Amino acid sequence: MLKVKEPGFYTTVQDSGRKGYRHLGVPVAGACDRIAAGRVNSLLENDPGAALLEMTMQGPVLVFTEPTYIALSGADMEVTLNGDALAMEQVHRVAAGSELRCSRTLHGFRTYLGIKGGFRTEEVLGSRSYYPPVTKQRKLIPLMELPYEPTTDFEPKLLKLSPSEFWKEEKLEAYPGPEYDLLNQKQREMLYATRFTLGKEHDRMACQLQEHLPGHLIRMITSATLPGTVQLTPAGRLIILLRDGQTTGGYPRVLQLSDRAVSVLAQKHTADHVRFVSTPF
Amino acid sequence: MKVPPFQVKAFGPEAVLLEWPAAVREDILTEILGFRDYLIGDCLEGTTWELVAIYNSLMLYKGKPIDMEPFERQLREWFDSYPGPATLSFQEWELPVCYEGEFAPDLGEVAARLGTTAEEVVRRHCGTSYRVYGIGFLPGFLYLGGVPENLEVPRKETPRLKVAKGSVGLASQQTGIYPQESPGGWNVIGKCPIPLFDPVRKPPCFISLGDKVRFQAVSEAEFNLHRIEAEVGVYDFKKKYGHAKG
Numbered sequence: 001m002l003k004v005k006e007p008g009f010y011t012t013v014q015d016s017g018r019k020g021y022r023h024l025g026v027p028v029a030g031a032c033d034r035i036a037a038g039r040v041n042s043l044l045e046n047d048p049g050a051a052l053l054e055m056t057m058q059g060p061v062l063v064f065t066e067p068t069y070i071a072l073s074g075a076d077m078e079v080t081l082n083g084d085a086l087a088m089e090q091v092h093r094v095a096a097g098s099e100l101r102c103s104r105t106l107h108g109f110r111t112y113l114g115i116k117g118g119f120r121t122e123e124v125l126g127s128r129s130y131y132p133p134v135t136k137q138r139k140l141i142p143l144m145e146l147p148y149e150p151t152t153d154f155e156p157k158l159l160k161l162s163p164s165e166f167w168k169e170e171k172l173e174a175y176p177g178p179e180y181d182l183l184n185q186k187q188r189e190m191l192y193a194t195r196f197t198l199g200k201e202h203d204r205m206a207c208q209l210q211e212h213l214p215g216h217l218i219r220m221i222t223s224a225t226l227p228g229t230v231q232l233t234p235a236g237r238l239i240i241l242l243r244d245g246q247t248t249g250g251y252p253r254v255l256q257l258s259d260r261a262v263s264v265l266a267q268k269h270t271a272d273h274v275r276f277v278s279t280p281f
Numbered sequence: 282m283k284v285p286p287f288q289v290k291a292f293g294p295e296a297v298l299l300e301w302p303a304a305v306r307e308d309i310l311t312e313i314l315g316f317r318d319y320l321i322g323d324c325l326e327g328t329t330w331e332l333v334a335i336y337n338s339l340m341l342y343k344g345k346p347i348d349m350e351p352f353e354r355q356l357r358e359w360f361d362s363y364p365g366p367a368t369l370s371f372q373e374w375e376l377p378v379c380y381e382g383e384f385a386p387d388l389g390e391v392a393a394r395l396g397t398t399a400e401e402v403v404r405r406h407c408g409t410s411y412r413v414y415g416i417g418f419l420p421g422f423l424y425l426g427g428v429p430e431n432l433e434v435p436r437k438e439t440p441r442l443k444v445a446k447g448s449v450g451l452a453s454q455q456t457g458i459y460p461q462e463s464p465g466g467w468n469v470i471g472k473c474p475i476p477l478f479d480p481v482r483k484p485p486c487f488i489s490l491g492d493k494v495r496f497q498a499v500s501e502a503e504f505n506l507h508r509i510e511a512e513v514g515v516y517d518f519k520k521k522y523g524h525a526k527g
Binding site for chain 1: 418480
């Protein structure tokens with residue numbers, strides 16, 4: 001078991017998401033930064049969909065009751081295991097009874113902690129990703145216990161990955177969305193020319209940008225949305241849907257981010273900057 | 282070759298959007314649902330596809346890059362061989378709603394705006410059946426069409442920060458049930474005791490796209506009984522069987 005002593009600011013269990021229930025309004029969820037989550041599971045030679053912890057802004061304090069191996073990727077965090085500093089992007093052996101303490105994130109927004117074999121928490125609709133009310137849990141809380149299979153004989157093929165700094169990028173690859181053609185010339189130019197600032201409204205569902213575009217009177221019938229869909233409200237606000245984003249919406253979908261760009265965006269803080277970069281199909 | 286009634290648009294590199302003429306029409310919805318079932322059953326290969334139909338559109342999400350030009354050609358060929366929605370069947374569900382007291386905080390205001398009584402608002406709301414044009418936004422949220430003109434009231438000027446799960450809302454041409462507690466700007470005129478979405482039930486949402494919903498006014502005592510019946514899994518759904526062309 002992994003025992004939660006302090007849960008951190010917003011720590012959740014995530015895997016590669018809940019597939020096949022979009023048509024019932026269930027968001028896909030899953031690790032916000034799929035690249036970092038993928039690095040952790042690769043290092044541990046886990047299934048790519050193995051469940052791990054997504055730690056936002058302030059990491060938790062955790063106790064491992066069984067021996068295992070762990071790895072960290074994503075936002076830089078100062079992490080200690082029984083008082084010794086742990087490097088990111090590297091496999092570490094963990095003895096039974098060890099205590100892991102995490103700091104605030106130093107750069108970036110979300111850090112991933114993977115464990116050999118993945119967490120074996122309850123699966124709901126084919127996924128372990130927290131998303132209330134589909135799952136009872138919203139985030140880690142004190143005294144919670146997360147099951148995992150003990151491992152003592154893992155010999156990693158790769159001990160360490162070179163650090164990844166993709167999350168520092170400001171550029172987000174963006175394709176024209178289904179309603180892009182309804183924008184006027186000025187709105188299109190501003191979309192690609194503006195250096196946008198992330199607003200305060202920023203969670204796993206969506207993030208809003210501070211700079212506005214000119215408003216519009218485009219009316220559309222509600223239609224499907226995806227993680228990475230950039231919506232433009234009538235007042236000119238840009239809202240980017242993330243992994244827990246709603247499955248349908250009524251605002252014009254002006255851009256669609258690549259999956260990689262959603263991962264880059266997942267590492268941004270309020271007041272960080274992003275630019276949309278036109279990507280041809 | 283049939284001329285497809287839809288436009289094909291790329292929706293990012295991994296999804297395609299088919300758009301029928303911009304109208305809320307039962308015949309369009311039926312054609313989309315029939316084509317969706319045909320694509321799933323007879324055309325699309327691989328297991329990663331997810332199809333989301335709502336109102337006048339159908340999104341096909343592959344979860345992997347799609348080679349757009351050949352795929353668009355292929356879609357037109359599939360539509361050409363699509364036999365039509367003749368075999369689709371829909372159900373009509375009767376959902377109990379208590380339109381009383383604290384379950385209906387905006388009922389009086391809605392009646393005043395419409396220049397009628399609360400009883401008449403309830404009679405109008407229960408007097409028609411509503412087509413399910415989409416399921417989305419939140420798990421189990423139904424987009425219902427067919428609100429009579431004499432029930433059209435604007436959204437509340439100030440949205441509530443918390444609307445209780447099961448609340449029945451009314452705003453312009455829309456009515457619906459909040460499947461979970463959430464902020465919301467619709468006028469709350471009642472509450473339904475039957476959860477529309479339950480992740481441990483199979484399927485989690487018993488109402489399907491294209492089905493019809495009719496509301497049945499119940500007392501608070503009946504509301505409480507139905508809530509308990511639904512919790513323990515013995516609630517007897519009253520449903521009538523319908524047909525695509527019916």
